[in-house]
Amino acid sequence: MASNESRRVSDLETLKAFGHPLRMKLYRALYIAGSATASQLADQVDEAVSLVSYHLRKLADHGLIEEAERQGGDGRERWWQPASKGLNFHEEDFSDAPEKVAVHAAVGRLSFDQHIEMYRRYLDSARSWPPEWRSAASSSEYLARLTHEELSALSREVHELIDRYEELGRAREEAGDTEGRENVAMHLYAFPFRT
Incomplete structure (x- = not known):
């Protein structure tokens, strides 16, 4: 990660760019990996490499991710990394116009929906985790x-x-x-x- 600080997203265009289901998943996967190629991320999200590359470039256009140092393998592949330690979105940055309020709310709902889906997948697969992981998990x-x-x-x-x-x-x-x-x-x- 380039910056050890979280980035406060306060402009509507960047919020809109982030507010896409696949881009949110890609950002999350990249954050966990630290750095990855479009091919590696495409395998994780089960999408075509060309589609993943397109969405990674959109995230990069808004400074949410950036190119990372190449790590072995195919020298032609671009490596990506998050541009900051994380992202945060504050309601007060988007409260001065109805469109901003609506986009902020929509991005919040989409993020929440993805969180719910992640937790549902855990609940559905909980018995496949060892007992120590099941007991460490909490709700x-x-x-x-x-x-x-x-x-x-x-x-x-x-x-x-x-x-x-x-x-x-x-x-x-x-x-x-x-x-x-x-x-x-x-x-x-x-x-x-x-x-």
């Missing part, structure tokens, strides 16, 4: 009465904790500690609601 709902300041502080602390574990895992993997390591998704949603 919880927490309900609290907080102010918006408290919710902001909680969100910040949770993100810092996850960042710490993600950095620890990457450092250990880079040092050769790959035994028993799997991709792990953690989806958190914190939002106000009224009964």
